[in-house]
Amino acid sequence: xxxxxxxxxxxxxxxxxxxxxxxxxxxxxxxxxxxxxxxxxxxxxxxxxxxxxxxxxxxxxxxxxxxxxxxxxxxxxxxxxxxxxxxxxxxxxxxxxxxxxxxxxxxxxxxxxxxxxxxxxxxxxxxxxxxxxxxxxxxxxxxxxxxxxxxxxxxxxxxxxxxxxxxxxxxxxxxxxxxxxxxxxxxxxxxxxxxxxxxxxxxxxxxxxxxxxxxxxxxxxxxxxxxxxxxxxxxxxxxxxxxxxxxxxxxxxxxxxxxxxxxxxxxxxxxxxxxxxxxx
Amino acid sequence: xxxxxxxxxxxxxxxxxxxxxxxxxxxxxxxxxxxxxxxxxxxxxxxxxxxxxxxxxxxxxxxxxxxxxxxxxxxxxxxxxxxxxxxxxxxxxxxxxxxxxxxxxxxxxxxxxxxxxxxxxxxxxxxxxxxxxxxxxxxxxxxxxxxxxxxxxxxxxxxxxxxxxxxxxxxxxxxxxxxxxxxxxxxxxxxxxxxxxxxxxxxxxxxxxxxxxxxxxxxxxxxxxxxxxxxxxxxxxxxxxxxxxxxxxxxxxxxxxxxxxxxxxxxxxxxxxxxxxxxxxxxxxxxxxxxxxxxxxxxxxxxxxxxxx
Numbered sequence: 001x002x003x004x005x006x007x008x009x010x011x012x013x014x015x016x017x018x019x020x021x022x023x024x025x026x027x028x029x030x031x032x033x034x035x036x037x038x039x040x041x042x043x044x045x046x047x048x049x050x051x052x053x054x055x056x057x058x059x060x061x062x063x064x065x066x067x068x069x070x071x072x073x074x075x076x077x078x079x080x081x082x083x084x085x086x087x088x089x090x091x092x093x094x095x096x097x098x099x100x101x102x103x104x105x106x107x108x109x110x111x112x113x114x115x116x117x118x119x120x121x122x123x124x125x126x127x128x129x130x131x132x133x134x135x136x137x138x139x140x141x142x143x144x145x146x147x148x149x150x151x152x153x154x155x156x157x158x159x160x161x162x163x164x165x166x167x168x169x170x171x172x173x174x175x176x177x178x179x180x181x182x183x184x185x186x187x188x189x190x191x192x193x194x195x196x197x198x199x200x201x202x203x204x205x206x207x208x209x210x211x212x213x214x215x216x217x218x219x220x221x222x223x224x225x226x227x228x229x230x231x232x233x234x235x236x237x238x239x240x241x242x243x244x245x246x247x248x249x250x251x252x253x254x255x256x257x258x259x260x261x262x263x264x265x266x267x268x269x270x271x272x273x274x275x276x277x278x279x280x
Numbered sequence: 281x282x283x284x285x286x287x288x289x290x291x292x293x294x295x296x297x298x299x300x301x302x303x304x305x306x307x308x309x310x311x312x313x314x315x316x317x318x319x320x321x322x323x324x325x326x327x328x329x330x331x332x333x334x335x336x337x338x339x340x341x342x343x344x345x346x347x348x349x350x351x352x353x354x355x356x357x358x359x360x361x362x363x364x365x366x367x368x369x370x371x372x373x374x375x376x377x378x379x380x381x382x383x384x385x386x387x388x389x390x391x392x393x394x395x396x397x398x399x400x401x402x403x404x405x406x407x408x409x410x411x412x413x414x415x416x417x418x419x420x421x422x423x424x425x426x427x428x429x430x431x432x433x434x435x436x437x438x439x440x441x442x443x444x445x446x447x448x449x450x451x452x453x454x455x456x457x458x459x460x461x462x463x464x465x466x467x468x469x470x471x472x473x474x475x476x477x478x479x480x481x482x483x484x485x486x487x488x489x490x491x492x493x494x495x496x497x498x499x500x501x502x503x504x505x506x507x508x509x510x511x512x513x514x515x516x517x518x519x520x521x522x523x524x525x526x527x528x529x530x531x532x533x534x535x536x537x538x539x540x541x542x543x544x545x546x547x548x549x550x551x552x553x554x555x556x557x558x559x560x561x562x563x564x565x566x567x568x569x570x571x572x573x574x575x576x577x578x579x580x581x582x583x584x585x586x587x588x589x
Contacts, residue, residue, distance in 0.1 A: 018394055025400055031407075031418055031462070034428045038421065050428045051435065096314035102306040111311065118322050120571055122523045124547050124564035126325025128557045129332065133325065152321020155314055184307050213411040215526045220552065231413040235530065238417055245421050252414045259409055267402060274408070274467060275474035 039249035046246050058246065065237070065251035073226060074233035075258070081143055081218075081229055082211045085150040089207055090200055092151065093158030098188055100159065101166035112163060118156030123217070131220055141225035149217050154207040161206075165199040166192075202273040205266070212259065230255045333565040337558035344558060351562030361563060363538035364546040368522060368570070371457055371542060375521040379461045380513055383468025384506075388498075390469070391476040401473070405466035412463070416530035419459045420446065423531075446532050449539035456528055456540050460521065468513045475509030476502070515578055522571050543567040 038046060039061055040054040065071060100112045130149070131140075139145035173195070177187045193200075215231040222228045224236070234248075234255055241247050263270055333351060337344030355361040386404055390397045407415060422428050423445035430442040445455040479502055487497045525544035528534065534541035534549070543563055551560035 014393075017389075017392075018396065021389055021394055021396060021400060024389075025396075025403060028462070029403060030428075030432070031422060034422055035418055049431070050426070051431045092314040092317060095310040099306050099308060099311045103308070108308075111315075114323075115314075115318065118318065120519060120575055121322065121326055122544070122564060122567050122571055123322075124523070124544055125329040125561065125568050126322060127329070127547075127564065128551050128561055129328035130321065130325035133320075148317065149321055152317040155318050155322075159314065184310065188306075188310070209409055213409075213413075215411065215413045216529075216548070231411045234411070234417070235413055238530070248417060249421070252417060256410055256414060259411075260406075263406065263409055264402075270409070271401070271405060271470050272474075274405075275470045 035249060035253065038246055039253045041246050043244065043246060061246045061250035062254065065247050066254060068247075069233060069237045069240075069251050071230070071233060071251060071254050074228055074230045075255075077143070077222075077227055078212055078229040081146050081150065082208055084143070085147045085154070085211050086204055086208050088147070089151050089154050089158055090203055093155055093203065094162050094193060094196055094200070095188065096155070097159045097162030097166055098192060101163045102171075112159070115156045115159040118153075119160065123153065127217075127220075134221060139221075141222055141227055143222075143227055145221045146218055146227075146229070149221065150207075150211045150214065153217075154210060157210075158203045158207060161199055161203050162196065165196060169195060201269055205270050205273040209259070209270075329561045330565055330568075332558050333562040335558040337561075338555055347558070351559045352566070354559065355562055355566060360534075360538050360541055360546050361543075364534075364541040364543045364563075365566070367453060367539075367541055368524070368543045368567070370453065371460070371524060372518055372521045372574070374457050375460050375464075376514060376517045378457075379465050379468050379517050380510065382461060382465045383513060384472050386465065386469040387472030387476060388502075391473055401469070405470055407463045408467040408470075410463075412526035413530050415459065415463050416527040419455075419462075419527075420531045423455055446540075447536055449536045452532060452536060452539045456531060459527060459531070460524065463527070464517065464520070468517065471513045471516075472506060472509050475506045479505045511578075515575065518574055518578065519571055522567065522574065543570075 034050070037052070037054055038050070040057040040059070041061075042054075042056075042058045045052075045054060045058075096115070100108050100115075134140050134145045134149075139148070169192075173191050174187050177191050182190070212229075213231060214229075215235070218229045218232045219235065223232050228236070234252055237251050238248055241251075332344065334346060334348060335344035336347045336350070355365075390401050390404075394400070425442075425444045425447065429445065430439075433439055433441050443451050446452050483501050483505075484497055487501050492500065523544055524542050525548065528540055528542050528545050529548070532540040534545045543566065547560045547563040547567070550556045550563060554560075
C-alpha cells in the first residue's frame with residue numbers, strides 16, 4: 001500500500017518478516033489443508049493417518065456426497081432463496097431509506113432508529129412467535145417463509161447502508177426531474193436508484209452472504225423438506241454419514257465452491273463491503 | 281453504533297432537513313413494503329415474545345397462563361441456563377478481546393511492504409465468509425481425539441499437549457472460543473486495514489522527523505486514529521458473539537454436560553426440543569437485555585475515549 005513498497009530491498013529483517021508471516025499463515029491455513037486432504041482420502045487411508053496427503057485422490061467421495069446428499073437440490077434451493085430475498089431486499093430497503101433520508105421529520109428519524117434497533121435485537125426473542133405465525137399461515141417448508149424471514153431480518157442492515165449513502169447524495173438531479181413533473185416513484189427508479197449503485201453492490205454482497213450461510217431459521221422452517229438450503233442439507237448430511245468424514249468433507253467442499261468462486265472474482269468489493277464493519 | 285446515531289447531526293439535524301423537505305416531499309407510502317416485512321418478521325414477534333416470557337406457554341395449551349417472574353427465577357437456578365449465562369459472557373468477552381487484538385496484529389502486519397500481503401489478506405479473510413455450520417464440522421473433526429490436531433502436535437514433538445478438545449469439559453469452551461476467533465479474526469483485520477488506509481502517511485513522516493521511534497509512532501499516531509475502527513470491530517464482535525449459536529450447536533450441542541452451553545443454544549433446545557415456549561422466550565429476553573446493556577456500556581465508554589483522544 002505504501003508508495004515505496006515495490007522498491008524496498010530484500011534486507012535480512014525483511015526476509016525474516018516475510019518468513020515469519022508465512023509461518024503464521026501456514027498455521028492459520030492448516031484447517032484448509034485438512035479440509036482438502038480428508039475429502040480426497042479413502043476411508044482406509046483416513047483411518048491410517050488423518051494428516052498425510054492422499055496417495056490416490058478418491059474423487060468418488062464427491063460423487064457419493066453429491067448423489068446421496070441430494071446437494072444439487074439444496075444448491076438450487078439456496079440460489080432461489082438467496083436471489084429472491086436479495087432482490088426484494090434491495091427494492092424495499094432502498095425505497096424505505098429514500099423516504100427516511102429525504103423526509104427530515106421526527107417521525108422519519110424515529111422510524112430510522114426503529115430499523116436500526118433490528119441490528120441489535122437477537123432473533124431469538126421473536127423466534128417462537130414467528131415460527132407459530134408461519135405455521136398457522138401454512139408457510140412452513142416453503143421458500144416463501146424463508147424469503148419473508150430473510151428480507152425482514154436483513155432490512156436493518158440495508159436501510160442503514162442506503163440511508164447513510166443517500167444523506168451524502170446531492171438532491172439536484174431529483175429536484176430537476178420533479179420540476180419536469182415526474183412522480184416520486186419514477187424519480188426514484190430513473191434518477192436515484194442508478195446513483196445508488198455502489199451501495200447496492202455492498203448491500204447485495206453482505207446480505208447474499210448472510211442469507212446463503214444462514215442456518216438456524218432455515219433449519220426450523222425448511223429442515224427435512226425438499227426445500228432445504230445448503231447449510232441445512234449439510235447438517236442433515238453429518239447426521240446421516242455419522243463418521244464417514246471423507247464423504248462429509250466432500251459434501252462441505254461442494255457446498256463452499258460457489259462462495260469461493262464469487263469471493264475470488266469479487267474479492268475487492270467483498271472485502272470493501274465487510275470493511276464497513278456491518279454484518280447482519 | 282456511535283457513528284450511526286450521530287450521523288443526522290452532520291446533515292444539520294431534523295430541523296434543517298425539514299426546511300429542505302418542504303421543497304421535495306417523498307411520500308411515506310414508499311416506506312410501506314419495508315415496514316410490512318420488518319413488522320411481520322421482527323417487530324411484532326419480538327413484542328409478542330417479550331410478553332410470552334412471563335407465561336408458562338407450552339404450545340399445546342391454548343391459553344398461556346401468566347406466571348410473573350417464575351421463568352426468570354428458574355433461569356437463574358437451573359444448571360443448564362446458569363452455565364449458559366456464564367458461558368455466553370465468557371465467550372463474548374474473550375472472543376471480543378482476543379479477536380480484536382489478533383485482527384489488529386494481522387492488519388498491522390499486512391499493512392506493510394510484505395510481498396505476500398495481498399495473498400495473505402485474501403486467505404485470512406476467507407473463513408469469515410464460509411457457513412458457520414461448515415466451519416463447525418470442519419473443526420469438530422480436527423479436534424477429535426485421534427484427529428489431525430493431536431496428530432500434528434505429536435508430529436512436532438508436542439504430543440503431551442494432546443487433548444480431547446471438545447469432549448473434555450475443562451477445555452471444550454476454550455476450544456469453541458478458539459474456533460470462533462479463527463473464523464472471524466479476518467473480519468476484524470479487514471476493518472482495521474480500512475482504518476489504516478485512512479491514516480495519512482504525512483503524519484508518520486512528521487512524527488519520524490520529530491524523532492519518534494516505531495513504537496512511539498504506533499502508540500501516538502496510528503492507534504489513536506484507529507479508535508473508530510475499534511468501535512466498529514468491538515460492537516460487531518460483541519453483539520455477534522453474544523448471539524452465538526451455529527458453531528456451538530453443530531460442534532458440541534452445548535456439551536459435554538453444560539460446558540459449552542450458550543443462551544442461544546439453551547433457548548433453542550427449550551423451545552424446539554422441550555416445547556417450553558414461555559421459558560425459552562424468557563431466556564431470549566435475558567439475552568436481549570444483555571445485548572442492550574453491552575451496547576449501551578460500549579457506546580458510553582467509547583464516546584469518553586473518543587473525546588479524550
